[in-house]
């Protein structure tokens with residue numbers, strides 16, 4: 455049975471007729487400025503500040519050189535055409551990163567890594583090697599992979615993803631193998647001994 459007070463409270467928009475104002479000691483102060491607590495610090499959250507233009511996370515300075523790509527470039531217009539030129543190479547590099555990030559065999563390695571930078575530098579490396587007129591601005595293979603603890607199986611998985619990316623881009627098998635032959639010697643720089 456409704457009491458009169460309950461009905462009055464309902465009409466006033468409150469469903470709890472027992473509601474009494476909070477004592478001053480119970481009230482949450484709204485005077486504390488909103489920005490005074492560093493919640494990232496409180497909860498140990500590490501913030502990464504990406505470059506607003508490139509979207510990349512800045513890394514420690516290193517010497518840039520095409521030699522860091524660690525392969526002699528091709529000079530073969532037919533081969534380049536088989537890869538679909540620069541656009542085809544870009545698509546293949548992006549797809550390789552996406553497939554690898556989604557590949558349960560190796561996805562953990564890519565977590566918390568700057569895949570914006572990885573897509574750019576991988577494209578530059580492939581573009582340089584294919585003789586498509588790019589400079590490679592990334593690090594050496596040893597420097598880029600030294601803390602990743604990669605094994606031979608990881609390398610095999612990555613190569614399979616690259617084959618898949620080239621297959622999707624309709625690169626003929628013989629042309630695929632020419633790029634793979636340039637990358638194969640890099641395994642000793644990438645995997646841990």
Ligand code: HEM
Pocket residue numbers: 560563564567568571572575576579591592593594595598599602604608609610612637638640641644
């Ligand atoms: C021949 C084989 C490989 C090539 C040509 C290659 C190429 C590259 C390039 C160009 C970079 C960027 C360098 C830079 O940031 O300056 C890079 C970084 C990276 N690579 Fe590879 N890579 C190879 C093998 C692998 C394998 C097998 C894995 C893992 C399964 C892998 C995972 C990564 C990751 C996670 C990064 C980012 C490292 C970081 O940001 O600290 N790579 N790789």
